[in-house]
Amino acid sequence: MSPAYQTLISATALREQLDGSPAPLLLDVGFDLADTEAGERAHAQGHLPDAHYLHLDRDLSGAKTDAQGRFRGRHPLPERERLAERLAGLGLSTGRQVVCYDAQGGMYAARAWWLLRWLGHAAVAVLDGGRQAWHAEGGxxxxxxxxxxxxxxxxxxxxxxxxxxxxxxxxRLGQLRLIDARAPERFRGEVEPLDSQAGHIPGASNRLFKLNLQEDGRFKPAEQLRQEFEALLPPFPAGQVVHQCGSGVTACHNLLAMEHAGLLGSQLYPGSWSEWSADPLRPLAKA
Structure with a gap:
């Protein structure tokens, strides 16, 4: 498939690409933090043709503690070689287009997208609008x-x-532009349902990942996203931007939105607030 899709792909474009050879490798990564088997059940009931399911905990995350017993966060990065072998076993070859999707606005698909790029695979995109968009297009x-x-x-x-x-x-606190993708009330430290302490990393700005989406669940136009991110932290050198969230998942959604908007080179802090807040010696801020 050429040229490769590297950020988003529409349902219409995907239907056309599925007629090609080789067809894109489809990865269903739908998930529910409150019911960790819900995504797999939904996949069994109905998924895009020939799509394979990857589980956030089993496939897209690694051990929660390192060799020294230190907590790495709720969804730390998986072992690179293990994930690469898993993807090869699903039929991935070098250069083959991959399309990741979910039914949750892209919050898990963006994680899979980032991980493929972390493995050095450029031809990976998120299905814009996810399963709902596919259904709306008659897929x-x-x-x-x-x-x-x-x-x-x-x-x-x-x-x-x-x-x-x-x-x-x-x-490097104070030298980097830090963007937190969590809900505003968690960012402010008013509630904390999941992690050790409430609050945020000092100096961070808050942008809930859902702000990247339109009402129909598709991403906003690239130029609109660019204007919104540039307004968040002017001046905006993308290479000095670090994304984080609760556990390194929805941070990838903001990172994908920036990439789609042409704001390239921002970094991910995978451990995010779940790792940071577990260490009582690290600074935090509220409000």
Whole structure:
């Protein structure tokens, strides 16, 4: 498929691409934090043709503690080689287009998109509007499991996206532009339903990831996104921007929106607030 889609792909364009050879590899990553098996059940009931399911906890996240027993966050990054082998087993070959989708506004699909780029795979996009957009365009769904694919030749390559850890972030607080994708009330520290402490990393600005979407669940136009992000933190050198959220998932949604808007080069802090707040020695802010 050429040229490759690298941020978003519409349902109409995807239907056209599925007639090509090779067809895109479709990854259903729908999930529910309150019912961690709901996404897999929904996939079994109906998914895009030949789509494979990846689970946020089992496939798209790694061990919550490191070799020294330190907490890495609720959804730390998986082992690169393990995820690369999993994707190759689903038929991924170098250069093959990948399309990730969910039914939650892209919040999990954006995580999968970032991880593919972290593995060095450029030809990956999120289905704009997700499963709902596919259905609205008259796209068919199928149940059950897809046929076992022929393994691909994909191997992890140098990352295409930058990231930094908690120590590196703390050392550069005040020098970086930090964007927190959580809900405003969590950012302000009024409530904290999931993590050790309430509040946010000092110096962060808040942009709820859902603000990237229109009412129909599709992303806002690229130029509108660009204007909104530039207004958030002027002046806006994208290479000095770090995205975080609660556990490194919805932060990828803001990162995808920036990339789609042509604001390239921002970083991810994967551990996010769940890792940061678990260490009582790290600074925090409220309101």
């Amino acid at each position: 068919a769904l199928e149940g059950g499991a897809p046929a076992a694919p022929a393994p691909g030749d994909f191997r992890a390559a140098p990352p295409l996206v930058p990231m930094l850890d908690a120590d590196a972030l703390q050392a």
